Amino acid sequence: MVDQLPQALVLTAIVIGLASTALLVAIAMRIYEKYGTFDITKIRELKG
C-alpha cells in the first residue's frame, strides 16, 4: 500500500508554487514595462 499523505502534500506544494510563480511573472511583466528589458545586468538600481 502507498502512503497517501505525500500525495496530498505534493499537491498543496504545487498549488503554492503556482501562486508564487504567477506573482513572480506578474512582477516581471511590470518590471519590463518600467525598465524595457529583462537583462538582469541592467536591472540593478538597488544595491542590496
Place this chain on the structure above:
Amino acid sequence: MPGANIIPLFVAVALAGAFTIAIVGKKIKWLPDIVGSFITLVLFILSLLTIGMINNGPIVYSVGFWRPPIGISMVLDGLSSFMLITVNLVAFAIAVYSINYMKKFTSKWKFYTLFLLMVAGMNGVIITGDLFNFFVFLEIASVASYALVAFGTERHELEAAFKYAVMSTVGSLFILLGIVFLYSFTSTLNMADMTMILAQKGATNITLMVSVMFIMGLGLKAALVPFHAWLPDAHPSAPAPISAMLSGVLIKSLGIYALCRIFYNVIGLSPNISSILMFLGALSMVVGVFLAIGQWDLKRLLAYHSISQIGYIILGLGLGTPLGILGGLFHLFNHSLFKSLLFLNSGAIEYSMGTRDLQQMGNLASKMPVTSTTNLTASMSIAGVPPFNGFWSKLIIIVAAVEAGRFGYAFWAVLASVITLASFMKVMKYAFFGSAKKDLGKIKEVPSFMKISMISLALVCAIGGILLIPALREVFLQRATDVLLAGTKYASVIFGVIR
C-alpha cells in the same frame, strides 16, 4: 477543553476580514478602513485573552476533531501566546496608521486584503502544531508580503519585490525539503509526535542535514547575515506601514519564532547548533550596524538596523541559558515595537516632505513635534538608553553572555549598541534638529490617526521596562521562556494535554 475553540479564530477572523474586503471593498469606499482596524483590534483582544487561558498549561485544538497525531492540531502555549500578543498589537497600531497614510495610494482595499492575509499567515505560523501546516501558513504570509513590497509598482519597488520573492522562494523550498526529509524519517508531521520519534531514534545524519536546511531557509526569512541581501532593498521599497510590518513582526514570526520552535522543541538544541546560532547572531549584529551607519536613506538605515537587532535576539536565544532566552524574547517584543514605530515615523516624514533622504531634511522638530518626540523615544529605545525598554533587554542579553562565559560576544554586543546610538544621533541631528535645507513653510504635522498610532507605540516603548516586574514577567515573558527551556519535553507536555 474550555476555551480551545478560540484558537482557530486567530486565522479565521483575519481571513474573514481579508475576504470581506476583497468582495465588497471596491464598491464601498469607507469599508476597508473600518474592517481593517476592527479586525486587528478583535485579534489583539483575543490574543490578550490567551494569557488567562493558559494558566493551567497549554491548550490543543484538533482541527475537524481528528485527534493528533492523525489530524492537524493547533497548539496554544506560553510562546505562542507571547508571539500572538506581539504580532497583533503591532498589526493593530499599523492598521490604524494606514487609514491616513494609504490615502495617497490607489485601491486601498487591495492593500487591506493583502495586509490581513499576511496577518492570518503569521498568526497561523504561530499557533500551528503541524509542520506541513506551518509551511502553508508561512507561504501565505510570504506571498502576501511579496505583493505588498511591490505595492507602489514603481521601478524600485518592483525590482526589490522581485529580488525578495526569488530569494524568499528559495528559502521556502529549503524549508519544504527539510520538512520532507523529516517526514520520510519519522512518518509523522505533528510536531509533538515528531519530537518523540526523533528522541527515540537519537541523533543521526538526517537530523544534522535537516538542521542545516532549516538554518538556511528560516535564516533567510529572518535575514541573518549571510542570507540578508533581500532585506535592505525590500524594506525601504514597501509602503511605510508594510515596512513596519515586515521589520516589526514578519521576520520575527516567520524567522525567529520558527527557528526557536523547531530547534528547541522539535529537533532539540545541540551545542553545535547553539554555537552556530550565536555566531550568526553576533555576525548579523556587527555587520548590520556597520552597514547602517553609512546610509543616507532613512528607511534603508532602519532596515540595516533590523538586521543588527535580529542579531541580538538570535544571540540571546542561542545562548540557551534561562537569562539569555528571557533577554532574547524580551528584545524580540521590544524590537517589534520600536522598529515599527521608527518605520512609521519615516513614513510620516515621507508623507509630509516627500523625501527619505536625510541630507534634505533638517529642523523638522519645529514643524512636526509629535513625529519628532515619538522618534526620539524610539531612537532612545533602540540605542539602549535607560529607562526605555530596549535598554533592559540589551542589558539582560549582555549579562547573560557574560554569565555564560562568552566575553567576546558580550563585547561585540556592547560595541554594536554604541554604534547604534551613534547612528541614531545622526538621524536626530540631520532630520529633526540642525538647520533646515529646504523651505519648511508648507510642512505640516501628520493627520490624527497617524499621530494616535505613533503616540501609543511610543508609550509602550517608554514603559516597556515594567514587563520585568515579577508579577508581569510571570504571565508574559517567563511562560514563553519556560516553553523554550523545556526543550524536547514539549512533546510530553502536549501529549499530556491530549490524553
